[in-house]
Amino acid sequence: MRRRSVGRRVVRVAATTAVVAGTAGAVSHHQQQKYANKEAAAQQEFDAAYQQGAADAQQQALPPEQYAPPPAPAAGPDLTAQLQQLAQLHDSGILTDEEFASAKQKLLAG
16 A cells, blocks of 8 residues: 555656646746747837938938038138147147147148
8 A cells, every 4th residue: 555655646746847847848938939029029119210210311411412511721820829839838848749749740730
């Protein structure tokens, strides 16, 4: 009689384990599907927003013949005054030779 009781316990434990494992697998699958659906919806929203932004940008774009040329740099007494200020700073020792040369290049370039 004792053997039957032990055998039934083993069967009961095995059945319980199978039910728990099956439930865990089903829940896991459900969660994976849920996250995949959320990710797909987010990607669709992103794609739609991107396409709308591209369409808006295309509508607002100017044709090449309407581009305005960049303004010409003002080279007059202002540039001369800035160079003189740099020279004074360099002569007084505030700027090193390298700093003076770099600042002068920036002024003359742009």
